[in-house]
Amino acid sequence: MYAQMVKSTGQGVTPREEMTPEEQAFQDRIDADEKIEPKDWMPEGYRKTLIRQISQHAHSEIVGQLPEGNWITRAPTLERKAILLAKVQDEAGHGLYLYCAAETLGISRDQMYEQLHSGKAKYSSIFNYPTLTWADMGAVGWLVDGAAIMNQVPLQRTSFGPYSRAMIRICKEESFHQRQGYDIMMKMAFGTEAQKRMAQDALNRFWYPSLMMFGPSDKDSVHSAQSMAWKIKINTNDELRQKFVDQTVPQAEYLGLTIPDPDLKWNEESGHYDFTQPDWNEFFEVLKGNGPCNKERLGARVMAWEEGAWFREGLSAHAEKAAARRAAVAAE
Amino acid sequence: MPSLPDMATPDAAARAQEQAAGQTARPEDTAPEMRAALFEGLLRLGDNTLILGHRVSEWCGHAPVLEEDIALANTALDMIGQTQLWLGLAGEVEGQGRSADDLAYLRDVWDMRNLLLVERPNGDFGATLMRQFLFDAWHLPMLKALMRSSDQRIADIAEKASKEVSYHLERSTDLVVRLGDGTRESHARMQAALDDIWPYTGEMFIGDGHDAHLAEAGIMPTPESLRTEWDAYVDAVLREATLKRPEGDFAHKGGRQGTHTEHLGFILAEMQWLQRAYPGAKW
Numbered sequence: 359m360y361a362q363m364v365k366s367t368g369q370g371v372t373p374r375e376e377m378t379p380e381e382q383a384f385q386d387r388i389d390a391d392e393k394i395e396p397k398d399w400m401p402e403g404y405r406k407t408l409i410r411q412i413s414q415h416a417h418s419e420i421v422g423q424l425p426e427g428n429w430i431t432r433a434p435t436l437e438r439k440a441i442l443l444a445k446v447q448d449e450a451g452h453g454l455y456l457y458c459a460a461e462t463l464g465i466s467r468d469q470m471y472e473q474l475h476s477g478k479a480k481y482s483s484i485f486n487y488p489t490l491t492w493a494d495m496g497a498v499g500w501l502v503d504g505a506a507i508m509n510q511v512p513l514q515r516t517s518f519g520p521y522s523r524a525m526i527r528i529c530k531e532e533s534f535h536q537r538q539g540y541d542i543m544m545k546m547a548f549g550t551e552a553q554k555r556m557a558q559d560a561l562n563r564f565w566y567p568s569l570m571m572f573g574p575s576d577k578d579s580v581h582s583a584q585s586m587a588w589k590i591k592i593n594t595n596d597e598l599r600q601k602f603v604d605q606t607v608p609q610a611e612y613l614g615l616t617i618p619d620p621d622l623k624w625n626e627e628s629g630h631y632d633f634t635q636p637d638w639n640e641f642f643e644v645l646k647g648n649g650p651c652n653k654e655r656l657g658a659r660v661m662a663w664e665e666g667a668w669f670r671e672g673l674s675a676h677a678e679k680a681a682a683r684r685a686a687v688a689a690e
Numbered sequence: 691m692p693s694l695p696d697m698a699t700p701d702a703a704a705r706a707q708e709q710a711a712g713q714t715a716r717p718e719d720t721a722p723e724m725r726a727a728l729f730e731g732l733l734r735l736g737d738n739t740l741i742l743g744h745r746v747s748e749w750c751g752h753a754p755v756l757e758e759d760i761a762l763a764n765t766a767l768d769m770i771g772q773t774q775l776w777l778g779l780a781g782e783v784e785g786q787g788r789s790a791d792d793l794a795y796l797r798d799v800w801d802m803r804n805l806l807l808v809e810r811p812n813g814d815f816g817a818t819l820m821r822q823f824l825f826d827a828w829h830l831p832m833l834k835a836l837m838r839s840s841d842q843r844i845a846d847i848a849e850k851a852s853k854e855v856s857y858h859l860e861r862s863t864d865l866v867v868r869l870g871d872g873t874r875e876s877h878a879r880m881q882a883a884l885d886d887i888w889p890y891t892g893e894m895f896i897g898d899g900h901d902a903h904l905a906e907a908g909i910m911p912t913p914e915s916l917r918t919e920w921d922a923y924v925d926a927v928l929r930e931a932t933l934k935r936p937e938g939d940f941a942h943k944g945g946r947q948g949t950h951t952e953h954l955g956f957i958l959a960e961m962q963w964l965q966r967a968y969p970g971a972k973w
C-alpha cells in the first residue's frame with residue numbers, strides 16, 4: 359500500500375500481564391476506540407511505528423505526483439488537463455496533511471525529507487513504474503487510487519487522531535480520483551482501436567504492481583500483529599488485496615478488458631476470485647531500488663530539493679530581516 | 691497615451707445594456723473586420739493563459755517546497771480554466787464550429803497569438819516567478835478593464851478570471867519581494883531573471899489594428915492604456931524587493947501577430963501530440 363511493510367517494534371504484541379500500568383491504560387483506550395492525540399502519553403514503539411507509516415504514506419503522495427505530472431503537458435484535451443492538474447494538486451495536498459500529522463509526533467518535515475532523499479525512508483513501490491501512454495492516467499486513477507482507497511478507508515478509524523482526520527479528508531478526494539480514472543478508461547476502452555490497445559496495455563502493466571501495493575502476505579508478521587493491536591493497521595494485506603481483486607474484476611469486465619491472469623476465476627465456495635500472486639521477487643527488487651523508475655523518481659525529488667535550497671534560504675532570510683525591522687520599529 | 695473609451699457615455703452604456711438583454715447583434719455580426727478583431731483579441735487572451743499554464747504546469751512535482759507545488763498546480767489550473775472560456779468564446783465568435791479544444795490543439799505556431807513572454811522557458815524557480823509576476827501585473831488590470839467591456843460575454847469571463855488572477859498577483863508579488871530582499875544569492879537570481887525577461891514585457895503594451903477596432907467598440911482596452919498602471923505597480927514592487935528596473939525599453943514582439951520564438955513549436959509538439967497522432971479520437 360502507500361505504506362508497505364512498515365516495521366513496528368519487531369517484538370510482537372506484548373502480553374497484557376507484561377505491560378506497565380501506563381501501557382495497559384493506553385491499550386485500554388485503544389480497545390475502547392478512543393482517539394490518541396499528540397499530547398497524550400504513548401509507547402515509544404507506537405510513536406516510532408506511526409512516524410514510519412505516516413511519513414511513508416506522505417512520501418508516496420509527493421513522489422506520486424511525478425508519474426502523473428509526466429502527462430499534464432500532454433493531456434489530450436483542456437478538460438483532461440484541468441482534471442489531471444487538480445488531481446496532482448490534491449496529491450501534493452495529501453502529502454502536506456500527512457507531513458503535518460507526522461510532525462505532531464515530534465519529527466520535522468525536513469527530517470522526513472532527509473530520510474526520503476537518503477533512501478532510508480521508502481515510498482510506495484507503485485510509483486517506480488512508468489506511465490507510458492495516456493491510458494496510464496486512467497489505469498493509475500482506477501487501480502492505484504483504487505488500491506489506495508481500499509487501504510485508507512479503514513484507516514479513517516485508526517487510533518491516532520491526526521492520522522485518522524487526515525485520512526477522512528484524503529479518502530473523499532481519492533474516491534473522486536478513482537472515478538475520474540475509470541472515466542478515462544471508459545473513453546479509451548470504448549474508443550478507437552488504438553485507444554483500446556492502450557487501455558489493455560495499461561491494465562497489463564499496472565495489474566500486478568497494483569496488487570503489490572498491499573504488500574506481501576502479513577498474516578504471520580509480528581509487525582502487523584502489533585500494528586493491528588494498536589489500530590494503526592486495520593486489515594491484513596491479504597484481506598485488502600482480495601477485496602481489491604473482487605471489486606476490480608467486474609469493472610474490468612465492464613470495460614471489455616482482460617485482466618492479465620489466466621488463472622483468475624470466481625470461486626463459488628469462497629465467494630471470492632482466485633487469482634495469481636504478483637511476482638514478489640520483482641517487488642523486493644523495486645524496494646531495493648531496481649524498479650524501472652526508482653532513479654528518476656528519487657532523483658527528481660532530490661534535485662527539486664537541492665535546486666530549491668536558495669529559494670528556501672531566501673525566504674527565511676527575508677523573514678528574519680522583516681522580524682528585525684519590526685523589532686526595531688517597536689523599540690523606537 | 692490613448693485612454694480607455696469612456697464607458698459612461700450614454701451610447702456605450704445603452705449598447706452594453708442592450709447586449710445584456712440580447713437585443714442587439716453580437717459585435718461579430720456587425721462587420722467582418724469586427725469579427726476578425728474580436729476573434730484575434732480572444733485568441734490573444736486564451737493563448738496567453740494556455741501557454742503560460744503549460745509552462746507553469748511543467749513544475750508539477752519539482753518545486754522547491756511542497757506549498758509551491760500546490761500553488762503552481764493551482765495557478766496552472768486557473769489558467770487552463772480561463773483558456774477554456776476565452777477559446778470557447780473565440781470559437782463561438784469565429785462561427786466555424788471550432789471548439790476551445792480545436793483551437794488549443796489544432797493550430798500551428800503561426801496561428802498562435804500569445805505574448806512571447808509566456809513561452810519563455812521556465813529557467814530556475816526565480817525566473818518562473820519573475821515571469822509570472824510581470825505577467826500577473828499586466829493580467830489583472832487587463833481583466834479589470836475587460837470587466838467593463840461592452841460585450842457582456844467578455845465582461846463575465848473577466849469577472850470570474852479576475853478573482854483568480856488577483857490572488858496570482860498577490861502571491862507572485864509577495865515572493866518577488868521576499869526573494870529580491872532575501873539572501874545575496876536569491877537577490878542575484880531575481881535580478882538576473884528580471885534582466886533576462888525584461889525585453890519581453892514591452893510587447894504587452896503595443897497595439898495593432900485589431901486592438902484599435904476593439905477599443906473603439908468598447909470591447910477591449912488598447913494595450914497602451916495599461917502601461918501606466920503596470921509601470922507604477924512594477925516599480926513599487928521592484929523597489930520593495932530591492933531590485934533594479936532594467937534601463938532599456940527594447941521590446942521583442944511578434945507573438946500577438948503569430949511570429950514566435952523557437953520555443954513555442956516544442957510546446958505545441960508536446961501539448962498537441964495526442965490530438966495530432968490520433969485524429970478524431972475522443973478522450
Ligand SMILES: [Fe+2]
Nearest residue numbers: 419448449452
Ligand atoms: Fe493521494
Ligand SMILES: [Fe+2]
Nearest residue numbers: 422449503506
Ligand atoms: Fe494517491
Ligand SMILES: [Fe+2]
Nearest residue numbers: 449503532535
Ligand atoms: Fe489520488
